[in-house]
Amino acid sequence: MSAAEGPLVVGVDSSTQSTKALVVDAATGRVVATGQAPHTVSSGAGRESDPRQWWDALCEALRQCGEAAHEAAAVSVGGQQHGLVTLDERGEPVRPALLWNDVRSAPQARRLTEELGGAKFWAERTGSVPAASFTVTKWAWLAEHEPEAARATKAVRLPHDYLTERLTGQGTTDRGDASGTGWWASGTEAYDEEILAHVGLDPALLPRVVRPGEVAGTVRDSHDLPFSKGTLVAPGTGDNAAAALGLGLRPGMPVMSLGTSGTVYAVSRRRPADPSGTVAGFADARGDWLPLACTLNCTLAVDRVATLLGLDREAVEPGTAVTLLPFLDGERTPNLPNASGLLHGLRHDTTPGQLLQAAYDGAVHSLLGALDLVLDQDADPSAPLLLIGGGARGAAWQQTVRRLSGRPVQVPEAKELVALGAAAQAAGVLTGEDPAAVARRWNTAAGPVLDAVERDEETLARIAGVLSDAAPLLERPTDTH
Numbered sequence: 001m002s003a004a005e006g007p008l009v010v011g012v013d014s015s016t017q018s019t020k021a022l023v024v025d026a027a028t029g030r031v032v033a034t035g036q037a038p039h040t041v042s043s044g045a046g047r048e049s050d051p052r053q054w055w056d057a058l059c060e061a062l063r064q065c066g067e068a069a070h071e072a073a074a075v076s077v078g079g080q081q082h083g084l085v086t087l088d089e090r091g092e093p094v095r096p097a098l099l100w101n102d103v104r105s106a107p108q109a110r111r112l113t114e115e116l117g118g119a120k121f122w123a124e125r126t127g128s129v130p131a132a133s134f135t136v137t138k139w140a141w142l143a144e145h146e147p148e149a150a151r152a153t154k155a156v157r158l159p160h161d162y163l164t165e166r167l168t169g170q171g172t173t174d175r176g177d178a179s180g181t182g183w184w185a186s187g188t189e190a191y192d193e194e195i196l197a198h199v200g201l202d203p204a205l206l207p208r209v210v211r212p213g214e215v216a217g218t219v220r221d222s223h224d225l226p227f228s229k230g231t232l233v234a235p236g237t238g239d240n241a242a243a244a245l246g247l248g249l250r251p252g253m254p255v256m257s258l259g260t261s262g263t264v265y266a267v268s269r270r271r272p273a274d275p276s277g278t279v280a281g282f283a284d285a286r287g288d289w290l291p292l293a294c295t296l297n298c299t300l301a302v303d304r305v306a307t308l309l310g311l312d313r314e315a316v317e318p319g320t321a322v323t324l325l326p327f328l329d330g331e332r333t334p335n336l337p338n339a340s341g342l343l344h345g346l347r348h349d350t351t352p353g354q355l356l357q358a359a360y361d362g363a364v365h366s367l368l369g370a371l372d373l374v375l376d377q378d379a380d381p382s383a384p385l386l387l388i389g390g391g392a393r394g395a396a397w398q399q400t401v402r403r404l405s406g407r408p409v410q411v412p413e414a415k416e417l418v419a420l421g422a423a424a425q426a427a428g429v430l431t432g433e434d435p436a437a438v439a440r441r442w443n444t445a446a447g448p449v450l451d452a453v454e455r456d457e458e459t460l461a462r463i464a465g466v467l468s469d470a471a472p473l474l475e476r477p478t479d480t481h
């Protein structure tokens, strides 16, 4: 491999299922080395992971990158959003982290919304109406169900904060990830003392919010990571905000990410405030905004249906009149935390491949329903939808999104856009450049564009009809929720 043209930087994606690390040439965007290591997530009623496993996975992913990581001048960590990490006085986890897809705090989400002025208050104050994913609802759940754990907590962190702090020794976060907590006011860009007081969380337990472009710290030498002491550490951010950097997004360019979560989002110059709660009004990692809608059931749910049917994930067949709402984990968009999967329209001649196609259709329908709300009036309706995340590699996902959206679909060749965005942020702290401009210089969004096809309105209307008719069933709790 030829020598790098510029300094090397490391971008990390610590997502739900695994940690990925890339060593990137900051001058060209060439990926010099990669590593990946898995995490485990609990099953049953909750979704939890041990933060120490994220650290071990980061060390392993970096170890796989070999010598190149040693030469890196800067590093940045993108991480799954919202997770509640509670640390004791020694910086050790008090208990496993409650993850974004843990719906046990749905009652707390409803209660907090009512107690503090309703959906409009929350949307205007924090940008978002809290669903069970938001950190504030998880803290309220912990205080109610495990008060000793809440009392033992001496620091509260998000997943990317936890890893950044283990690198630098300093408690920091950024505006992008802070905006998913529910205790960060988007109008003032500061922690909201009224909300924190209401849930009994001392602001002193929270990390400092570093500004875009500011250095969060330097790598300390008290561990065995393959970094040199003094390597710069960028602020990091939530994984969706990192992917927005990694694509070099300009306002109004729509993105759909297909991973453990499904997300649709765009960068906006306007601070979002959707009182319906469908759109979360996140901040991006630069100084703009990132209106976003998120589903809990995406690639894992569809892969589970394929496994149940004994099919390869690509073995879809057309012509289905079956509706499958794949809400295996409850759902956030639409807001149905108690829901489970629902099948309607099964006939003698329905094939397994048609059932599988119905699962893809159900998962994509939820995301497309939110896309128009995410995009503001200035967005170009004919702009290609950028398709990213692990699922974007799959032909069945690509064709389903194309048919149900009626839009051209662009599939970037670069695979790890969250890690690339983190790398671009790391490059930005070295050179002073805007990380999105760095990613555009690296041409990370380049990839084939699939032409638009006529939108399958019939399928969309059928799914919407079943969703509406089945509302009482979908709202009813089942045994494990």
Ligand SMILES: Nc1ncnc2c1ncn2[C@@H]1O[C@H](COP(=O)(O)OP(=O)(O)O)[C@@H](O)[C@H]1O
Binding pocket: 015, 016, 017, 018, 258, 259, 260, 261, 299, 300, 303, 313, 389, 390, 391, 392, 393, 394, 395, 397
């Ligand atoms: N070729 C593929 N076709 C369809 N789905 C895929 C393919 N490769 C990976 N996936 C899906 O991508 C998911 C992982 O995506 P990723 O974006 O890495 O997830 P996360 O960031 O949430 O951990 C897996 O659940 C897997 O089902």
Ligand SMILES: O=C(CO)[C@@H](O)[C@H](O)COP(=O)(O)O
Binding pocket: 015, 016, 017, 079, 080, 081, 082, 100, 133, 180, 238, 239, 240, 259, 260, 261, 262, 263, 280, 294
């Ligand atoms: O909760 C959200 C966004 O609000 C999720 O998108 C998480 O950030 C998890 O992301 P992945 O692990 O699926 O990338």
